[in-house]
Amino acid sequence: GEWEGEEIRRYPREAEPLAALAFKVQADRHVGKLTYLRVYSGILRTGDVVLNATRGVKQRVGRLFEVHADKRHPVEELRAGDVGAAIGLGETSTGDTLCPPEAPLLLEPIEFPAPVLDMAITPAQRTDLDKLSRALAHLAAEDPTFVVRTDPETGETLISGMGELHLEVIVDRIRQEFGVEVEVGRPQVAYRETVIGTVKHEEKLVKQTGGHGQYAHVVVLLEPGEPGSGLQFANKVTGGRIPREFIPAVEKGIIEAMAKGPLAGYPVVDVKVTLLDGSFHEVDSSEQAFRICAKHAFRNAAQRAGMRLLEPVMTVEVSVPEEYVGPVAGGLAAKRGKVLGMDVKQGTAVLRAKVPLAEMFGYSSELRNITSGRGSFVMHFSHYEAVPQEVADEVISSRRAAMAGHPV
Template sequence: MNSNNRQLRNIGVIAHVDAGKTTTTERILFYTGENHRMGEVHDGTTRMDYDPQERRRGITINSAAITVHWQGTQINLIDTPGHIDFNIEVNRSLRVLDGAVVVFDGVAGVEPQTETNWRLADKYGVPRIAFINKLDRVGADFLRVVAMMEERLGATVLPLQLPIGAEGEFRGVVDLLTQQALVWDRDDASEPVRVTAVPADMADAVGRHRARLIDSVVEQDEQALNAYLNGEPLDAALLKRCIRRGVLSGAFVPALAGSAFKNRGVEPLLDAVVDYLPSPEDILRAEGQPASDPQGPFAALAFKVAAEGHGAMVFVRVYRGRLRRGDSVLDANTGRIERVARLYEVHADDHVELDELQAGDIAAIVGLKETLTGHTLCDPAHPLHLEEISVPEPVIDVAVEPRTREDAQGLSKALQTLLREDPSLRMRHDAESGQTILSGMGELQLEVSIEKLRSRHGVEVQVGRPQVAYRETLGRVVEVHHVHKKQTGGPGQFAEVRLRFEPLARGEGLRFDSQVVGGAIPREFIPAVEAGIRRAAETGVVRGFPSVDFQATLVDGSFHERDSSAMAFELAAAAAAREAFAKADPKLLEPVMAVEVVTPAEYLGDCIGDLHRRRGIVRGQQLRGQAVVIDAQVPLKEMFGYIGSLRALSSGRAQYTMQFDHYEVAPQKVTAELVRS
């Protein structure tokens, strides 16, 4: 596995659900020779969606990795889900990838999940190229999607091709660099592309777009800029060098055209991956050093854990050094030394055993006992922490109970496996009902997780109706004083704390600070105070939901030489926190979703009226082809059963997508209903 410059690409394929991302990936596998038979989503025969649930539902649930080769370059490819419920898969993949192919539907253009994924790629600084797909569909328009990308994503988009023919007549592309036409005469993937002259009726458009392309890219290279200013001709190799520099710096995003389903445009897309997306050595750290260093002490980030029959398989991206089978590594997050039993190159559901990994590689390790998503693995003699992976807050709860006593024994273990695999799932025990509550990003994610309990772990469960995952917060500043004192036959317990609690802005989480001076409380007991507050915050006082968005400050306290302990201070802090939550005018917070409704114009008024009845705020509307897009924010509580209402309102013609936006203080009426229930 060679990670020399320009010979390795670590890329992801990301898109909104149904943009054709998995079909594009399947075509890449076919053209690179990884697959000899073409997989189709609608037939349930795809290589990347190999999970039985993915094949049955026709969607990607798990990010799948595969290694292919094109023009002498190894490409480690990750196909990610498009559905918002599985956004953690995109998040953790983008954290470790060097580049991305973003697939756009040529009719719908920029859709909500594309926008979310684009922002994630911005956050992680991932260079990307755009593949505008489905150009054979009625209503597809390449240049309209380019304009939409610039407007909605704030990107500078650089078309490298123009489509030949539109909708049903789409048959090829003009390459603006070489000024040649690439034509696929048949849908058959085994039919080679035909290189020919630019159609006469496209000559003017090609000239205009090529001139704009050259204007945009020559600034990336001094030699090219001088040649351009002196009126000298610029060859394709020089222009490619300029484009590569612009992509790596984030100056622009190249756009390519095609129809993956009809096998048109996939080979030029692969060429663009090799020509323009970075190798591991092209990615620089903040201090200007390459992020990938084959010579340094070993360091890697675990970005996914998959439960296998023979133990957990931990997917890693290696940033530094080498790792051999049998090596011991430090998990910097747990402080444990873990032993590497086996190393694998991953080909979707097939695995090829390796002797060694080196910087730049994406592969899987078997043998790690406690490593989780986001943990850093490193040389025990050179510990370090790599930036972790941010995990979104769950917004939907469901109660799960075992059907039988035998199921009860397996349920806890099966749930722990699910939580290890998917960090966006959370689990807690409801003290009032005694139920186990599983929380997630959406109904589909929870449905898939429950199905895994049954199909993979053989555990039958009874499932409650999905409920909103509310939170609680403080309404005002309070200060509390608590003394924990217990005298029994043996050593006593003593801890005195004075704490101030104050509300924070939405999304700030829980912060802790200590202002104790002069040794009033020994330093070693202060972490126990924070631990007690965090434990108390797991169940609020309004209705038992976790308390968030507040700061707790340890102002003062005292201890006893013999009777004080970390446990005493943790108990004192937990009791003080519960008292503070009750006194601080607690508020219920409800999740508010960003909702996008796409409807024919004749149903616009009815759809807006229905959103208002659901306490929704309509933030805007715009035309998209023949349809109108409504952008709204609606409390999640009001969105249960929405799909049925929307179909009834629009004779089945409108559709919607939604994703979590923020938490907001719930109206008194909602709080009162919950307290009564």
């Protein structure tokens, strides 16, 4: 059936129907896939058939465990309030809800930030290609902030994560746990593109090649969206000017166009697209025609609206002895960073700053040099921000040269 979106209240009692959240997935070489669960209500028993409400699939619980550090104790059931692990939930991922098929419920999902750093990875020996693919699949199933994809232009396998250290740990695990020797490329910042202005755009696709042709006609309004909003698509076509069955194809075409922006080929984010009007042909119109037409419409409208390059900005906390505050703060400012504040505790200063990720490569060795090995830092993703024009010009020209097969 379809979700109705109504709010359901479940109490943390054993008498209530089951509601459990998978908060971690781990690949175990002895038992296979281990799913860690928190049971919020009801009782989960060995052998139960449960509904994964997030994915709409039913699964049978194989075995259940209570977990204490690295020790697992088999149990027959997990009750409301318990945290444990299950075997047999092969199609369950981090953030999925488990419930009884007769009492479906979707718990609020865990929000994961999008990866901000890409790196090419290849096996040192071609014969290890399958082993590497299996290792990457295992690791991606465990960690929702780790993404594996293939670059459609170069055919390279790209891994994406939350920073240099994250990807270094992943690569080390591939070598140590899975026994695959790999070679990695230089990390690449995951830039994004977005539109600046508002544009109303009309696009027609008319092709006649003997027999059935292709016909689609759309009028769209393209506007900047709120930061972090992704794509907001609205259909305001009235009077059946475009049949309802073609509307999803229009949205699909826009999503396809957003995967590779017109500025430098980076994904487009945070846009509003409103389908205002259009027309169709009884014979020549099809889902494919409207998908292609919408794809062209988005690209052309985005170019007319003007594009801006966005970069990931990190929250950085640097801990150093007080005498090094000046050089460290100056170093962060030279990296286009903004120092937000500083706390001092027992002779150690903690500087808080926002710094573009592109400027943070190799910072650990730089900080060691400045502080004679007495400084440390942590960083995590904060938000995307517009790149200054002179930096953007450099990034765009390098990207276009690389896409044309002439790396700078």
